Amino acid sequence: MNDAVLPKILEHVRQTSILQSTMSMLEWDQNTGLPPQAAEYRAEQLTLLAGLVHQRQTDPVLGEWLDQLDASSAHEDPAKPSRVIARRMKRDFERCRRLPQALVEELSHATSIGQQVWVESKLSDDYQRFLPQLKRIVELKHQEADCLADPGQSRYDVMLDSYEEGANCDQIQRIFSDLRQSLIPLIQEGSERSARFGPSVVEGHFPIASQQRFSKWVAERIGFDFQRGRLDQTEHPFCTTLGPHDHRILTRFSTESFSTGLYGVLHEAGHGMYEQGLDPQWYGTPVGSAASLGIHESQSRLWENLVGLAKPFWTWAYPHLLDHFPTEFRGVSPEQLVQDLNRVQSSLIRIEADEVTYNMHILIRFELEKQLMSQQLRVEDLPQAWREQYRDYLGISPTEDRTGVLQDVHWSAGLIGYFPTYTLGNIYAAQLYAAADRQLGGLESQIERGEFQPLLKWLVEHVHRHGQTYLPMELIERATGEPVDSRYLVEHLGTKCR
Amino acid sequence: MNDAVLPKILEHVRQTSILQSTMSMLEWDQNTGLPPQAAEYRAEQLTLLAGLVHQRQTDPVLGEWLDQLDASSAHEDPAKPSRVIARRMKRDFERCRRLPQALVEELSHATSIGQQVWVESKLSDDYQRFLPQLKRIVELKHQEADCLADPGQSRYDVMLDSYEEGANCDQIQRIFSDLRQSLIPLIQEGSERSARFGPSVVEGHFPIASQQRFSKWVAERIGFDFQRGRLDQTEHPFCTTLGPHDHRILTRFSTESFSTGLYGVLHEAGHGMYEQGLDPQWYGTPVGSAASLGIHESQSRLWENLVGLAKPFWTWAYPHLLDHFPTEFRGVSPEQLVQDLNRVQSSLIRIEADEVTYNMHILIRFELEKQLMSQQLRVEDLPQAWREQYRDYLGISPTEDRTGVLQDVHWSAGLIGYFPTYTLGNIYAAQLYAAADRQLGGLESQIERGEFQPLLKWLVEHVHRHGQTYLPMELIERATGEPVDSRYLVEHLGTKCR
Numbered sequence: 001m002n003d004a005v006l007p008k009i010l011e012h013v014r015q016t017s018i019l020q021s022t023m024s025m026l027e028w029d030q031n032t033g034l035p036p037q038a039a040e041y042r043a044e045q046l047t048l049l050a051g052l053v054h055q056r057q058t059d060p061v062l063g064e065w066l067d068q069l070d071a072s073s074a075h076e077d078p079a080k081p082s083r084v085i086a087r088r089m090k091r092d093f094e095r096c097r098r099l100p101q102a103l104v105e106e107l108s109h110a111t112s113i114g115q116q117v118w119v120e121s122k123l124s125d126d127y128q129r130f131l132p133q134l135k136r137i138v139e140l141k142h143q144e145a146d147c148l149a150d151p152g153q154s155r156y157d158v159m160l161d162s163y164e165e166g167a168n169c170d171q172i173q174r175i176f177s178d179l180r181q182s183l184i185p186l187i188q189e190g191s192e193r194s195a196r197f198g199p200s201v202v203e204g205h206f207p208i209a210s211q212q213r214f215s216k217w218v219a220e221r222i223g224f225d226f227q228r229g230r231l232d233q234t235e236h237p238f239c240t241t242l243g244p245h246d247h248r249i250l251t252r253f254s255t256e257s258f259s260t261g262l263y264g265v266l267h268e269a270g271h272g273m274y275e276q277g278l279d280p281q282w283y284g285t286p287v288g289s290a291a292s293l294g295i296h297e298s299q300s301r302l303w304e305n306l307v308g309l310a311k312p313f314w315t316w317a318y319p320h321l322l323d324h325f326p327t328e329f330r331g332v333s334p335e336q337l338v339q340d341l342n343r344v345q346s347s348l349i350r351i352e353a354d355e356v357t358y359n360m361h362i363l364i365r366f367e368l369e370k371q372l373m374s375q376q377l378r379v380e381d382l383p384q385a386w387r388e389q390y391r392d393y394l395g396i397s398p399t400e401d402r403t404g405v406l407q408d409v410h411w412s413a414g415l416i417g418y419f420p421t422y423t424l425g426n427i428y429a430a431q432l433y434a435a436a437d438r439q440l441g442g443l444e445s446q447i448e449r450g451e452f453q454p455l456l457k458w459l460v461e462h463v464h465r466h467g468q469t470y471l472p473m474e475l476i477e478r479a480t481g482e483p484v485d486s487r488y489l490v491e492h493l494g495t496k497c498r
Numbered sequence: 499m500n501d502a503v504l505p506k507i508l509e510h511v512r513q514t515s516i517l518q519s520t521m522s523m524l525e526w527d528q529n530t531g532l533p534p535q536a537a538e539y540r541a542e543q544l545t546l547l548a549g550l551v552h553q554r555q556t557d558p559v560l561g562e563w564l565d566q567l568d569a570s571s572a573h574e575d576p577a578k579p580s581r582v583i584a585r586r587m588k589r590d591f592e593r594c595r596r597l598p599q600a601l602v603e604e605l606s607h608a609t610s611i612g613q614q615v616w617v618e619s620k621l622s623d624d625y626q627r628f629l630p631q632l633k634r635i636v637e638l639k640h641q642e643a644d645c646l647a648d649p650g651q652s653r654y655d656v657m658l659d660s661y662e663e664g665a666n667c668d669q670i671q672r673i674f675s676d677l678r679q680s681l682i683p684l685i686q687e688g689s690e691r692s693a694r695f696g697p698s699v700v701e702g703h704f705p706i707a708s709q710q711r712f713s714k715w716v717a718e719r720i721g722f723d724f725q726r727g728r729l730d731q732t733e734h735p736f737c738t739t740l741g742p743h744d745h746r747i748l749t750r751f752s753t754e755s756f757s758t759g760l761y762g763v764l765h766e767a768g769h770g771m772y773e774q775g776l777d778p779q780w781y782g783t784p785v786g787s788a789a790s791l792g793i794h795e796s797q798s799r800l801w802e803n804l805v806g807l808a809k810p811f812w813t814w815a816y817p818h819l820l821d822h823f824p825t826e827f828r829g830v831s832p833e834q835l836v837q838d839l840n841r842v843q844s845s846l847i848r849i850e851a852d853e854v855t856y857n858m859h860i861l862i863r864f865e866l867e868k869q870l871m872s873q874q875l876r877v878e879d880l881p882q883a884w885r886e887q888y889r890d891y892l893g894i895s896p897t898e899d900r901t902g903v904l905q906d907v908h909w910s911a912g913l914i915g916y917f918p919t920y921t922l923g924n925i926y927a928a929q930l931y932a933a934a935d936r937q938l939g940g941l942e943s944q945i946e947r948g949e950f951q952p953l954l955k956w957l958v959e960h961v962h963r964h965g966q967t968y969l970p971m972e973l974i975e976r977a978t979g980e981p982v983d984s985r986y987l988v989e990h991l992g993t994k995c996r
Contacts, residue, residue, distance in 0.1 A: 015546060018542060018543050018546045018547075019546075021539075021543065022520060022523075022524065022543055022547070025523060025524060025527060025543075026520065026523060029523060029527070033728055034744070035724065035725060035726050035727050035728055035743065035744055035745075036725050036726075037725045037726045037743040037744075038726065038740065038741050038743045038744035040743075041519075041741035041742055041743060041744065042741065042744075044516060045516050045519065045520055045523075045741070048513060048516045048517075049516075049520070226533065227533060227534050227535045228533050228534075228535045228536065229533050230531055230533055242536065243536050243539035243540065243543070244539055245533065245535040245536045245538075245539060246532070246533055246535075246536035246539065246540075247533075
């Protein structure tokens with residue numbers, strides 16, 4: 001039975017994946033160079049494809065096949081591919097079946113237009129222009145949550161579970177409260193220490209073309225495979241997969257800030273290397289798909305922060321930096337550079353925040369989106385609430401919405417419940433890095449020599465290749481030998497503050 | 499009846515067009531920056547979508563609706579949109595119905611892979627590598643022609659009719675024989691005259707970035723709307739439409755040759771402006787679609803040759819050229835530039851040929867593909883036949899296949915019967931330009947002042963807005979007031995040779 005039904009499921013998945021990857025193509029293009037007047041039709045294209053995908057994902061025949069596979073594989077090893085496929089796809093199938101096609105299409109359309117309007121609103125610092133779009137998106141997300149909720153499950157729990165299976169609001173609230181308590185004195189100490197540093201060496205004038213060349217070169221050296229991917233510019237950085245061998249990273253470069261571009265690329269390359277490390281023969285199935293958003297973020301953070309911001313990385317990279325920027329970094333020592341990159345200071349923009357204050361930006365968004373979902377906060381009042389939260393958590397507050405509530409693409413794309421996975425990713429990353437260091441021995445000296453292959457290979461073996469075989473926290477426990485624990489992150493951040 | 503069934507047809511077309519425009523998206527990307535290892539999966543994506551499009555185009559329900567529309571509109575004005583839709587879509591429906599889905603999918607797959615392999619084969623000058631792909635494509639085109647042929651219709655006539663409705667081999671043979679007779683003395687005279695010119699001023703070193711900026715600026719000034727389009731680089735120039743307001747031109751720049759890039763852009767911008775001039779409210783239907791490939795080519799040739807290569811254009815453009823290339827054209831007069839751009843000389847590469855010898859390149863390809871379709875010529879023997887034809891028609895012959903049979907993308911993409919429309923386009927272009935000049939009065943002095951709007955507006959009104967309302971040659975006759983006549987082309991070319 002199992003042998004007979006699995007190939008049918010795989011062929012079904014193959015065709016669905018082709019439509020999904022085609023949507024990713026349309027979205028990639030929308031973020032790299034869609035002509036201004038083409039936005040409306042692009043939304044129509046995405047809407048139609050989203051409908052076709054939803055039809056396939058809720059195809060009753062698929063449901064029957066999954067039931068058959070589930071029944072026939074019930075006593076097998078839970079880590080066996082057929083078992084993983086039965087278990088994970090049945091869950092997704094049930095979720096899809098609960099969503100009416102009209103809602104799926106309306107969400108796809110609203111978020112496609114929403115992202116266009118968000119770009120314009122951010123450029124013109126005009127929240128009122130974005131407001132009707134965001135209101136509609138939040139309403140639709142309420143409807144989505146109501147369709148998906150198990151009895152007694154809150155709307156926000158439904159959202160969290162979509163991105164990090166098994167996670168719930170209470171558990172995250174606990175983790176985040178603990179973290180906030182640890183962060184308050186660290187930010188205090190780190191800020192005081194950083195205040196004694198000299199003037200910044202990573203702010204000035206850095207030609208975009210040189211930044212692109214250097215960043216691309218670094219991405220290639222740490223292991224991102226350009227035979228199977230590419231690097232482009234966009235407004236809000238992301239990484240997307242257009243096929244089993246087509247992984248694209250998109251970043252933003254700033255002439256004034258050296259770190260924006262390079263660390264954007266390191267971050268997205270981390271995501272990209274995770275996708276490239278998944279097993280292509282299981283492309284589109286749970287066995288060949290990322291475990292969760294938190295796990296995904298752990299990979300980007302590991303390369304961006306644990307590797308890229310540390311001394312060993314710059315011991316290796318510094319001479320190459322001077323090749324690309326012979327005048328810009330003249331007279332700057334690698335020690336100065338590392339110190340400057342690790343400056344701790346409260347700031348307004350999440351993606352430019354230092355590693356220590358970064359998590360506060362997430363905690364703020366977690367509070368706000370929780371309230372949006374429970375209707376304790378109206379979309380109209382969001383800019384004001386944003387400013388109050390920033391004052392409360394970080395002691396500063398934006399005067400413009402483009403450096404406040406309009407800074408991130410996520411909500412315009414319907415991604416609510418997504419932000420918490422960034423901090424979960426930081427926690428996982430620190431724990432994985434510590435385990436790899438123990439198991440490989442001498443990670444620092446490897447990195448000093450520009451040898452990134454052992455670390456990447458370790459991640460592929462212990463994280464990437466498993467796909468969704470295990471739940472996220474279970475995967476971390478298997479890779480590191482201990483349950484998820486934020487102490488590795490707090491210890492790591494401590495080294496930057498004292 | 500008509501009122502009831504037309505909206506159903508339009509909605510059916512809308513969804514089909516979305517899938518087709520999505521295929522155009524995938525193909526655009528394949529030609530601008532697909533990662534090397536992603537080619538195989540891209541072919542799978544295109545294959546699946548081609549199958550979905552074919553299913554829709556042969557949907558029996560659509561056939562019934564078209565029959566209903568045809569019957570209920572039979573006595574209406576043949577130029578009325580409902581009548582045009584009934585007539586043209588019924589023809590296309592019948593053609594699609596004759597093609598088995600398996601053949602459509604196989605052709606899509608073979609030509610997608612074919613284009614990839616063609617790029618590699620051209621780069622490595624290795625026809626043998628391309629041979630198996632091309633053999634398969636030609637076999638599949640034989641099958642396609644056999645499925646589509648009316649009783650007694652030859653394979654090549656079927657191919658011609660696909661691109662230029664109503665055209666057939668005998669008629670084209672006649673037109674081309676006449677043209678060849680007129681061209682032989684013109685090429686002789688023109689070559690002798692050109693041999694007396696000084697050294698070339700458009701060969702040297704021209705930075706790609708400056709070429710891109712200048713070409714884009716020119717395209718915008720002649721009327722290509724960048725709010726509804728973009729310009730990118732590729733191996734083989736083309737123009738594609740991704741939606742009613744998304745028209746993309748792709749060209750190749752050469753550091754050594756100034757004219758390759760600029761005239762590639764003018765050519766593709768001509769195609770793009772035609773697409774932008776179609777009526778967007780009828781997008782995807784025959785009323786909002788290009789009349790034929792020959793008419794399409796007439797628009798690109800008109801801007802590239804009739805406008806762009808003539809003295810009035812450079813009277814206007816010359817100061818702007820110097821702004822973009824202050825050192826490269828120092829000491830060159832506009833007269834010298836125009837003379838040099840219009841140099842007549844036999845050469846190997848079609849897309850770099852001068853306007854006079856160009857048509858000989860087409861006549862050669864017409865002869866060869868006719869023989870491929872009638873099986874008088876084997877695909878294995880094509881490189882040899884190519885060299886012989888070049889010796890016969892142009893008195894020169896390539897020593898490498900990359901400057902010979904591998905130079906064009908068309909056959910790798912399954913486009914057989916397509917080349918003749920280039921020369922038909924030249925004939926139409928000269929006739930249209932002469933008519934516009936008569937009707938507008940003083941076209942030359944408008945162009946000298948950089949006023950391109952009257953000419954573009956005339957083309958939109960007399961050509962673009964009609965879509966497929968009239969057959970190609972009928973459209974030319976209505977626009978110019980006389981039947982298609984190659985004498986305008988011969989007269990125009992004569993001015994370059996004497």
